[in-house]
Amino acid sequence: MTNHSKTRIDLPLILPDVLDASDRCVARLMTILAGRPGIDDAHLVYTDSPAPMLCIHFDPAVITLSRVRDLVDSTGAQITSKYAHLFMRASVPLHARSAQTFADTLRRIPGVLEADVSPFGAIRIEFDRTVVAENTLIEKVSRLGAAAPPLISVGASDTHALERIATSAAGAKLPERGIAESAPASVPTPPDTPEQKAEQAPIHEKHAGDERAHEEHAHEEHAHYKHPHGEAADSHAGHDHGQGGPFGERSELIFAILAGFMLAAGWLVARMEFGPDWLATACYLVAYCFGGYFTIREAIENLRARRFEIDTLMLVAAVGAAALGKWAEGSLLLFLFSLGHSLEHYAMGRARRAIEALAQLAPETANVRKNGNVVQVPVGELRLGDIVLVRPNERLPADGVVAVGTTSVNQAPVTGESVPVDKQPAANPSEVVAAFDKVRPENRVFAGTINGSGAIEVMVARRADQSTMARVVKMVTEAEAQRSPTQHFTERFERIFVPTVLGLVALLLFAWVVVDETFADSFYRAMAVLVAASPCALAISVPSAVLSGIARAARGGVLIKGGGPLENLGTLTSIAFDKTGTLTEGKPKLTDAIPAEGVTEEELLAVTLAVEEHSDHPLASAVVAGARERLGANAPTLNVADVKSITGRGVQASVDGELVHIGKPVWFSEMVNSAMPAGIDQENNKLVAGGRTTMIVRKGARFLGVVGVMDTPRPVAAQVMAELRELGIERLIMISGDNQQVADAVAMTVGLTEARGDLMPEQKVEAIKYLRAKHGKVAMVGDGVNDAPAMANATVGIAMGAAGSDVALETADVALMADDLAQLPFAVGLSRSTSRIIKQNLWVSLGVVAVLIPATIFGLNIGTAVLFHEGSTLLVVINALRLLAYGDVKTKGKQPDAAVAAPT
Known part of the structure; x- marks a missing residue:
């Protein structure tokens, strides 16, 4: 396959809890993929199988198959491997003059779809398992001269497998050996059970120009895959082979x-x-x-x-x-x-x-509490839920949740933060450890970071090969x-x-x-x-x-996924920002609760509390916390049922038999016979003018009032915008779902050149497409979760707070590991x-x-x-x-x- 050929890949459309192709989740997946640089088309294909297939046409010279998989994975699609990718590391760098020759030779191997060889020794191969077996491919590569242990060998089958890295990233060293030799005994073995294999579904791919119809794709199930098994952390392993x-x-x-x-x-x-x-x-x-x-x-x-x-x-x-x-x-x-x-x-x-050097940051062993005793075990043997003891000034061996003790941790190796971060025990570590992404920053620690003066006990949340540090090493190596x-x-x-x-x-x-x-x-x-x-x-x-740029960025807590994003970020002049959690603290507070005439504040807050505590909207927790604080012990208990979230508008529920709507003012103008009373409209306008995000509350036919929430800008936001302008960024644009007045208020405070409010998720995507069409290149900065469609359609998607966040690491082209906007000028300046x-x-x-x-x-x-x-x-x-x-x-x-x- 040449660098300029177009490739088509058909993926089984398997989404959790999705029963038909008209579901919003399918639309979200299509939105993320549509307009992505390098992706020419994404559409559904209907075959004899019960579920439609997702057909994606892309240019591998612009976007790799693994990045396409990452984008699809981020929306919940479970992709499995008829096609796989193999990462390997030559024991020493190759000269530029031979790296290209090596790559061209690999591309001519039957079954190899795509191959890149870096002068620095990184080898990336996409291949079809039905044409060439992995072991056969490894032997062929070995005979071509890459006598080094494989770095990563993993199919696309396992959703989590793409997140894994060789155990060496957690400190385990391999003996010196050639590429075709067997992995050490501690390496996880491939799945053999029917239950494990059943999780794998087919992937079908062909070159553009292949005359086969969509319906003729062969189905191959239960493809065997191999877990990562390690590159030696010692960079000298195998050197005698590499130079010959x-x-x-x-x-x-x-x-x-x-x-x-x-x-x-x-x-x-x-x-x-x-x-x-x-x-x-x-x-x-x-x-x-x-x-x-x-x-x-x-x-x-x-x-x-x-x-x-x-x-x-x-x-x-x-x-x-x-x-x-x-x-x-x-x-x-x-x-x-x-x-x-x-x-x-x-x-x-x-x-x-x-x-x-990144792969050597985590220690090789960990002190684990077992049956009342403390035993030392290799980090590769740590299991979820293990309690690890970390002494003062030691490196943490695994990602986990603090269970006992307080301390401050130097997170610079992972996030680039220059100031140690205070840590304290989680209230229920055994309950929150399963949802590591959502654990509070003060309770969460990462492998490879350095403990301060306090001794702590950490409950392991991720195995060594799934830690944030290991995944960063894997992604940097792929880049x-x-x-x-x-x-x-x-x-x-x-x-x-x-x-x-x-x-x-x-x-x-x-x-x-x-x-x-x-x-x-x-x-x-x-x-x-x-x-x-x-x-x-x-x-x-x-x-x-x-x-050199990618390596420097990784040391500074910024993950850049390849030369494309690095160069694009270095030449673009427009950056778009999400508001909540990006330009602002992301921790709004309930500031106002103004009841309508004839309604008490207690009733307004009680109904609002009863409904919003069932909502997962980012503003809901602020409203709930504020309402509980104001009501105190007098908060009444109301019967709530049928809670439904209306995307971009608000939430509705049944409270004591009456239908309650809580949401944006524009929502009520769209309903039949639900115009807001003049008093509430006037109070709402006052709050909006003051920079509040407002929600109107209506129960049955009665409007109960308006509540106002405010999210304050980050302290460093204004300084960051000034530094970006100094670096040559001409347009700093905020795209937000909040109303235009709030967007304008925040934009004026932090120094943006433009603010666009009242945008639905699909309108954010259209705004990014418009900016790309008008200005050529545009970056989008967000949290990588709610902003995934807009980020995917930007020239460069930048996710903040990516440490520990699977979705942010997968969807972003550039990931700021710390939840710190101040890292953005560093990333842009380095790219420049x-x-x-x-x-x-x-x-x-x-x-x-x-x-x-x-x-x-x-x-x-x-x-x-x-x-x-x-x-x-x-x-x-x-x-x-x-x-x-x-x-x-x-x-x-x-x-x-x-x-x-x-x-x-």
Whole structure:
């Protein structure tokens, strides 16, 4: 499958409690997918099966199959695996010149639908299990040279499996082993029971242009899948395999140094006229052997893959120099080429280790209370409900709920928060542990964070391979293997540029026909042009910057899912915000309760309390808390039945036999014979003008009054907006379901450029689509749950407070792990810097080639050309590594950076 082919995937439409395709849940799923960049179409397909299939047409060059699955999973669809994805990690980084060759070779394996290989060693493969078995694919990859333990090997079948990471992310180390060797005994085994297999349903996928009708898709059930089983936390495991040399990862560098030593020896022998005439040539020949060893290996691999890459070009140039008797220049070429790429290899390894360090944050063992005793067990053996003892200044071994003790926890490794967060026991840890997403921040802790001065006991809420930290490592690693839009451009450019250069070189070989020079001179000039035009720096310029940016963001508590979101966030000028919980505290309070004429405040509050305590709306808890506080012990008990939530309008119920409506004022204007009395309308307008969110209460035919709730802006919101404007964000827009007056009041307080209120969920999506059509790119910031449709339709969806939230991590392109708006300027600023460095690298790499080609045509020698060539390659890599030390815009005078807690 090529990068430009369209792909169609049919998913079984299995949604909880959905009986037919007209259900609102189905509409919500379609809304999330419709208009998503990279998704051309999403529609239902009706077959002979009882339930319709969801058919999605998407471009894998823009959005990956795993991201499509994440979007569908976030709405409740249970997707299972006929198709699976395999993540692997080469034991050492690959050179950019070989990574692309490796990916193209993988794509030609029957059954492989999509394959990406990062120069940093990350390998991502989408494959069809009915065509190629996972073990067969692993063996094929192993034979191709990726001798490293698999990082993740998981089908799409298990809703939770996509959230899992190798147990090494929780600290478990694997022994050194090749890719085809068996996993350790502690690795979870695949499901074998019918009950487990029955949870898996079919996925069907084909390329666009396949003439089969929708109805002809084959059904394959009970596909076997394999749980993640670990990459070694020790980044050196298997290095001797990865490089294939006697010195492991340093083999190429040592060989380059030996080549340089023999080159210097040959030059000194020739210069000093020491020894026989053949001695200098012998030294140069040995330099050829050391300098050309890895170049020859990769040239052979390229030729086997029917590719004519830079390695082959350099080798041809060196052989040509030797044929002309210029042994010294040929030796210098291979020495500098080998040295430059070994240093490039080291620099890329440093960027990769910045990500690998995340996987080593959690401890390897945990102290568990069992039968009155405390025993030490590996974190991989922790089970839900286990009680873990955490001493002062220890790292927490698992995500969980505080059961005993108070302390403060440094959450920087996960959320990037620079100030420790106070923790206290949950009232009923055994009850709330099952709903970890909804546990209060002061009761919830994460694996890899650092305990303060208090000893605590934590009830485990997630296994080691499902912890927030483990999932972040998995997602960052997946992002590492995905190509950015600029990388797609450079690859297209290389496909045109390289043949053009080869044509130019072929012409230059015959320059002696029209120019008064020897064939040897023409051949030498052609070889010099061959060296000068090799796009090595171009190949590594973008992936090195993207990985460095992603690694730096992860250390700062920001998860960026690939080069696409990173580049888009770095170039867009419009950001839209949800109001509640994003720009505001998300903790509204009941501020006003104004009864209608002839109604007491107690009656108004009693009816409101009785209905709203059955509602799950974000404002309901504020109303309930405020009403209980005001009524005290005098709150009457009312009979409530048939509570129904009306999306975007309010809630209705039967109270003591009468129908009660509580909701937005506009709702009552839409009902028949339910116009609000003038007094209530006037009071409502006063509250709205004061920035309140209002709800009208009507019981039967009587209007009981109006209640007002207010959600105050976050203290840092105004400063964040100012910093975003300094970074070049021109439009700061709020889209809210609250009324326009409230939206305007908040917008004026925090400094937004525009506010749009009274928007239904589908209208928020339309607003995002409008902004994209008008301004090209737009980001949407929300909580990743209620805002999922709008975020999915934005160019970049940004979720706040993603730590511990499954939905936010799955749906967002960028996840701010902390519930802290101040992380947003850091993310935008880092993306801006990454975009600038990518542009700088492109100018350097293309500029050097543009200068060297004419210079070599007019006589620049091979040695000087390769010196500038390799110098530009190292320059772009070093320039990209500057992102690892990026300092964000000083928000509140603090820098969100988890590096203080990460191993270096």
